[in-house]
Amino acid sequence: MSKVEEKLFENRYRVDEGRPHIAIISADVCEGKCTAKQCTYCCPAACYAIENGRVVLTTDGCLECGTCRVICDDHFNIEWSYPRGGFGILYKFG
Template sequence: MIKVEEKLYQNRYRVDADRPHIRIRNPELCNEQCDTHACTVCCPAGCWSFEDGKIGLITDGCLECGTCRVICDKFANVDWNYPRAGFGILFKFG
């Protein structure tokens, strides 16, 4: 049986360093008021982290599923857009 991590490894991601497609609108809101940090658990690509009392986001490897913007329903603190053309996830099936 193939693990999810092995399948994700087959995908490629073209990083748009000048214009990330996901941003945290107000990091202090996440750090101080959010008690669940559900984005860190629900992101299938593991782009979100919460360490030392601070939220972290690295969009490299994002699957563009939109889970983070949906799960942050209490604060709506995720600014999410599709990446520019030519950037983002490049799925490889097989």
């Protein structure tokens, strides 16, 4: 395991079942208009992946950094908000 992965493993994530705080607005935009698929390699928590040629999103473990929202500025295809209180990333310091 690399140093970054070790540090990320120390964080905890409390899943808000059925209420993801990030969503891909249109899978068709990812498939048709976005050729770089930069979200799949820019997300530090690896929440985005390509499966069967489509971009899929798994919000569990999201660092809430907003990288995906910024990197998708050409297509504005990410709906992003902070999780409800008590859910989401729980950073461990020290």
